[in-house]
Amino acid sequence: MNIGWYLAVSTIIFAIGAAGVLTKRNALVILLCLELMLNAANLALVAFSRMWGNGDGQIFAIIVMVVAACEVTVGLGLIVAIHRRGLAVDADELSELHG
């Protein structure tokens, strides 16, 4: 398969993730859509790594996975903390810092 096909799939997944981040209000689902976007970027990195026949892109993808795991732990910790305080996990209602 041509590398272009993989890039097209990665582009579509990234656009879907962006749509989810923009439209969803539940903070959990926004985190899920962020995962989608990170995974789309990973797929593009691995495709480029295959294109050049060079392993550097795969290392980059592993680092992206590490950053995604960190983001998930901190994000889910925030959601649990918000829920413990009795607030709704709603990105539109949590607007106290909105100037």
Added chain:
Amino acid sequence: MTPLIFFIASIGAIAGAIGVIALRNPFYGVLSLVGHLLCLAALFLLLHAEFLAAAQVIVYAGGVMVLYVFVVAYVGGSGESLGASHGWLRVLTPVFVGVLLLELMVATLGSGLKAVGTEGADIQASFGSPAEIGELLLTRFLFPFEVASLLLLVAAIGAVGLARRRSGFTVGDAPLDAAARSASPPKGSGTMAEAAGDRPVFGGKVGDQ
């Protein structure tokens, strides 16, 4: 054979991604994301990234998604009240996403890189194997590797602090700790004391039964 696997895996990945944003219940969204990740691992295998595919399945589908399932179960899938956002955002989002998709397609496929239209460079059999990844991580990319481990440590400590019992990182919360220790846990929370039988279990003393 390769095109068949590619199309099945990519259709599965895109369907999983659509499922994440289309399903109202966050729990089903997480399950859909697990399917998406498994299909993505198949695509990684087609790209000769064996180690990355295994890491994707074990770390993402196995570890991170379990964390998500736990938090969804804890917070509760309040999907019906948390639908889409304001009206104008609903109208504007498809336009924005369409433009983004078009632009990314132009950027990646119309980039003028000749190799995009090929199957990639010639590679050795060891490409993407754990041995090669490990060698790269411990020689050329040693510094990013160490920074990544530090980042994981910071994130773990931060998550523990955020999800603590009351108010996160506060100094001098010894009274809170004492109060939390003396308060009896909720019934049926599976403590050792309940198992031993010296505490009320599910609405009644053990001796009453």
